[in-house]
Amino acid sequence: MSFRxxxxxxxxxxxxxxxxxxxxxxxxxxxxxxxxxxxxxxCARQRIPxxxxxxxxxxxxxxxxxxxRLEIADTIAGMLVEAELTRQSIDPGNAKLILATIEEYLxxxxxxxxxxxxxxxxxxxxxxxxxxxxxxxxxDGFRYEEEFFVAYLGLLDEICSSTNTADS
Amino acid sequence: MDIxxxxxxxxxxRGAMQDFQIDLSDPLRPIALIQMPTGTGKTTTMxxxxxxxxxxxxxxxxxxxxxAEFGPEEGLFELELMLDQTSCKIKISxxxxxxxxxxxxxxxxxxxRQGHELPRPYDRLLDKNLAxxxxxxxxxxxxxxxxxxxxxxEAIDSLYRLSVLSGLKADADTVLETQRKQNKHITGQxxxxxxxxxxxxxxxxxxxxxxxxxxxxxxxxxxxxxxELKTLQATINDLAEKNSKVDxxxxxxxxxxxxxxxxxxxxxxxxxxYFRRPQALHAAIGARLAxxxxxxxxxxxxxxxxxxxxxxxxxQQDCVCGRPLTDQKHRxxxxxxxxxxxxxxxxxxxxxxxxALKQGAVATAMANETIETLDDxxxxxxxxxxxxxxxxxxxxxAAGGNIDTLRSQEKxxxxxxxxxxxxxxxxxxxxxxxxxxxxxxxxxxxxxxKEALNEASDTFKxxxxxxxxxxxxxxxxxxxxxxxxxxxxDRTNEKLAGVIHAERLTIDRIDRALQLGGTSRVRGExxxxxxxxxxxxxxxxxxxxxxYRLPFIVDSPAGPxxxxxxxxxxxxxxxxxxxxxxxxxxxEREGFVEAFYERNDVQYLTCWREPNGIRTVRxxxxxxxxxxxxxAQPEDDAI
Numbered sequence: 038m039s040f041r042x043x044x045x046x047x048x049x050x051x052x053x054x055x056x057x058x059x060x061x062x063x064x065x066x067x068x069x070x071x072x073x074x075x076x077x078x079x080c081a082r083q084r085i086p087x088x089x090x091x092x093x094x095x096x097x098x099x100x101x102x103x104x105x106r107l108e109i110a111d112t113i114a115g116m117l118v119e120a121e122l123t124r125q126s127i128d129p130g131n132a133k134l135i136l137a138t139i140e141e142y143l144x145x146x147x148x149x150x151x152x153x154x155x156x157x158x159x160x161x162x163x164x165x166x167x168x169x170x171x172x173x174x175x176x177d178g179f180r181y182e183e184e185f186f187v188a189y190l191g192l193l194d195e196i197c198s199s200t201n202t203a204d205s
Numbered sequence: 206m207d208i209x210x211x212x213x214x215x216x217x218x219r220g221a222m223q224d225f226q227i228d229l230s231d232p233l234r235p236i237a238l239i240q241m242p243t244g245t246g247k248t249t250t251m252x253x254x255x256x257x258x259x260x261x262x263x264x265x266x267x268x269x270x271x272x273a274e275f276g277p278e279e280g281l282f283e284l285e286l287m288l289d290q291t292s293c294k295i296k297i298s299x300x301x302x303x304x305x306x307x308x309x310x311x312x313x314x315x316x317x318r319q320g321h322e323l324p325r326p327y328d329r330l331l332d333k334n335l336a337x338x339x340x341x342x343x344x345x346x347x348x349x350x351x352x353x354x355x356x357x358x359e360a361i362d363s364l365y366r367l368s369v370l371s372g373l374k375a376d377a378d379t380v381l382e383t384q385r386k387q388n389k390h391i392t393g394q395x396x397x398x399x400x401x402x403x404x405x406x407x408x409x410x411x412x413x414x415x416x417x418x419x420x421x422x423x424x425x426x427x428x429x430x431x432x433e434l435k436t437l438q439a440t441i442n443d444l445a446e447k448n449s450k451v452d453x454x455x456x457x458x459x460x461x462x463x464x465x466x467x468x469x470x471x472x473x474x475x476x477x478x479y480f481r482r483p484q485a486l487h488a489a490i491g492a493r494l495a496x497x498x499x500x501x502x503x504x505x506x507x508x509x510x511x512x513x514x515x516x517x518x519x520x521q522q523d524c525v526c527g528r529p530l531t532d533q534k535h536r537x538x539x540x541x542x543x544x545x546x547x548x549x550x551x552x553x554x555x556x557x558x559x560x561a562l563k564q565g566a567v568a569t570a571m572a573n574e575t576i577e578t579l580d581d582x583x584x585x586x587x588x589x590x591x592x593x594x595x596x597x598x599x600x601x602x603a604a605g606g607n608i609d610t611l612r613s614q615e616k617x618x619x620x621x622x623x624x625x626x627x628x629x630x631x632x633x634x635x636x637x638x639x640x641x642x643x644x645x646x647x648x649x650x651x652x653x654x655k656e657a658l659n660e661a662s663d664t665f666k667x668x669x670x671x672x673x674x675x676x677x678x679x680x681x682x683x684x685x686x687x688x689x690x691x692x693x694x695d696r697t698n699e700k701l702a703g704v705i706h707a708e709r710l711t712i713d714r715i716d717r718a719l720q721l722g723g724t725s726r727v728r729g730e731x732x733x734x735x736x737x738x739x740x741x742x743x744x745x746x747x748x749x750x751x752x753y754r755l756p757f758i759v760d761s762p763a764g765p766x767x768x769x770x771x772x773x774x775x776x777x778x779x780x781x782x783x784x785x786x787x788x789x790x791x792x793e794r795e796g797f798v799e800a801f802y803e804r805n806d807v808q809y810l811t812c813w814r815e816p817n818g819i820r821t822v823r824x825x826x827x828x829x830x831x832x833x834x835x836x837a838q839p840e841d842d843a844i
Contacts, residue, residue: 044645048633063477065713076483080490092635095645097680111561112483116490118558119497132504136551139501145554150561176630183473186480187580190487194576197489 038153039100041160042067043085045167046074047095054178054185064182068103073189075159077166079116081196082124084161085168093164101148114143114150117159169196206326207754209233209287209784213254217280218299219273221246225819227810229786230285236779236807237786238798240831245814247760247788251340254758257284257295259336260321265304272301288327291315295323330753334363338744341759346740349719357719357743364751365689370682377671377678385662402658409640409654413647420632420644427625434618437611444606445597455600458593465582465589472579479571488570495566498559507555515539689750690715696746701739703773710735712743719743734766741774745781756784763797764790771796779804791831 042050050067064070078084085093102110118139127134142155151159173192179185211233214226225246229237241247249271256263271280280299287293292313299306308321315324323331337345338360349357362368445455479485484494519539523529530536601608632644640646659668697719698711714720719739741762748755757778763771775797778785789798801807802825809828812821 044633044635047645048630063474063480069481072483073480076486080487097683106481109481109483111557112494112565115494115497115558115561115565116483119493119562122497122500123493127500129500129503132506132508135501135504135506136555139555139558140551143554143558145550145557150557176627176634178626178630181583183469183476183579183583186473186476187576187583190476190571190576193487194573197487 038147038149038151038156040068040071040098040149040156040163041094042071042096042098043074043093043160043164043167044095045093045171046070046163049073049167049170049178054182064185066103067098068106071098071163072106072109074166074170075113075163076116077169077189077193077196078162078164079113079120079159079166080193080200081165081169082120082200083165083169084120084158085164087161089164090157090161094160107148110148110150113159114155117142117151117155117162120162121158206330206752207287207289207783208327208756210254210284210756210758210786211287211292212285213250213257213283215246215250215253215280215282217273217277218246218249218271218282219276220244220249221814221819222249222271223273223276225250225812225821227812227821229808233287234806234808235784236801236804237784238801238807238809238828239786239788240790240809240811240828241788241819242790242813245812245819250788251342251758251760253282253297254284255333255336255340255342257282257297258331258340259333260295260308260323260331261333261336263297263299263306268299268301268304268306271299272304276301278302288324291324293323295321329366332363334359338363338747339755339757341740341744341757346736349740349743357715360744360747361686361689361693361715364747364753365685367682367685367689370678370685374675374678377674381659381664381667381671384667385659385664398661399658402654402661406651406654406658409647409651412641413644413651416632416642416644416647420629423625423628423632427622427629430618430622430625434615434622437615437618441597441601441608441611441615444604444608444611445600447604452596452600455593455596458589458596461589462586462593465586469579469582469586472575472582475575476571476579479575482568484565484568485571491566491568491570494562498562498566501555501559501562507552507559515542692750693743693746696749697739697742700742700746700777703777710739712739734770737762737764737766738770738774741777745777748781754783756786757782758786760788761790761793762787763793766797768796772800775800 046067050070054064054070064073101107121138121142122135125134125138127138142152142158143150144152144155149156169192170189174188179188211230212226212228215222216224221244227239255261273280278301280301282297282299284295285293286295294311296309296311297306298309307319310318310320310322312318312324322328345360349360484490518525519530519536521530524535598608598612601611631638631642635643635645638646640650655668655672656665659665694712694715701710701712710721712719712721721739744757748757762778763774766774771793778787807825808823809825810821810823811827811831812819813831814820
């Protein structure tokens, strides 16, 4: 069980994000980059097909959240379930399917709140998030982190606004 | 594992090293301060100590360097150590006629051995890279921060022996290759297939090597170009500043840039604090979480009770309502219907996720204005920079400077830098690229061809075992490196906070080199003193967690450091090393050497040059009396 970095995320980590090295940086770890992709994918409720997993997901990043990010584990788990229930158009009254989804992807025994399947699923959402970034911003990177933030949050706003709470 | 230096001596070498010896064993104390003026062979001594520890061979040029003009045909350097309870002498004999050298090792107990033959495990530990760390090479301080080099990684690798893992990987490959060669039952046709697949593998491996080399070269070029750009921009700034003519527009533009940068920093910091909390990124996220909560709630999950309770009830004499459960069909009904309810674990899990959804739903999201503020601040900063650039150009032109040439150079470097960055991105990408142009795809191609070759050569099972072992070793190496880097980075930053008080200096990342950080937008180069302090904080953190206790030998430890930082360094170093040997000069007394006067575990030696070699005097009085390199010799008993 671990978070694995999508190959597109890898290029953000190595060259696309905040190339101006003297500028202040808040996105300092590879996990921050993974997280950016995952949130985008979850908000768009898009994930790469399972058969593309090996081709688009690269190295193991970390087994659990970094210590100072553990507090987001619950929220990310909630967003994952929300995205899945919406994608699968599960009827709100269908307790059996809702429970099956929760049980498949979440585990209270795990520090990340995710099962192995949940980790893999989140990786797929993260990979889709980086696809969205690439589709919008192409191969060009961002010289400064603030440029990335403005672009990223703008895209997130578009995505969240175009898909309402119950959309898929 | 504990290593201590007892003594060293030199005979028949050039200059002051004609006859020189230092004995620290009478009695051996944790700290030795050795005062040696310039020209008494400190640099040579440090080099010889490094060689003696590591057993690194001497080139002819290096031997020639040590030969004294009109001196003897032979020379000697001898280092005496304690390796835990074993006494060890490492002798290096020089033949100045043939320009050769040879090592000899005398162990007590253990006897005389030809060569640099330290007992296990010291022989594996003491190598050239490690010797540079603890017989501290001043150049290392700058190299640790040089992104062209990999000194920081090498230092970690040396001390924590991470190369053992790559050695094991190579050993596993050797086993496989040996088995492949031994498979003599392969038929002629099979043999052709094996050869074909071998060629295909070599082709892919060669290509991978080329791509990796291209990446390495481009990455270096990127770093160089970024530095060139920075230097050129600093030159332009200096030229503009040097023009002393009053220019209100220039001063205003400078002020505007500073104001815009401060505003941008504040907006940037604010957005980043939201960025780290997903529900704060957009109001829709909270609404979705709330909707999901309602959806689970509408499904009446997790339900009023759990099924374990019904198991328990079915075994009771009486129902909770008080009626006796005498009829078996009532018990069966309870058990049959229990599946409508969740188990304890499921119940807890659903409650947990509902709690998370509820909490996420009520969190405050970042207001649109926050992003707009960042966007505005970014544009304002860009605009202010453009205005300043125009004002700079006017100023330099007015002073007769050729700003057009400088700007054209700047443009060219920016273009080259951009190209280098694009090349790196291309090499790292895989989507829509062929394996011949993409490092990740080429690596996959190599793996797949390896697999094909091993299938053909009937070593598939061994190959899979080797691959499995190597994957484990890779994982162990990756995790170890990550953990060690993080621990060392944290400890170094803690120490830096205690050592450098004037400004905040941190290590953001250890990746090849130490990458310094902080949050200042205009971050200048660190001073030589700061660089040394960073190196000490890093090295002491490295040694702190290592399982070996090594001495630390350093030349001019406080030379370029300011007085305040010296005091902190004088406290830091003795805490971290069981033996500290420092060559100092009288200029290092203030703030540094004088801090050791309060201690009672220090021995003081003062050396100066005489016609036939170096004279050494022991004692604090002589040490204090020796004010400068040209001062009179101290009056004390020579040893």
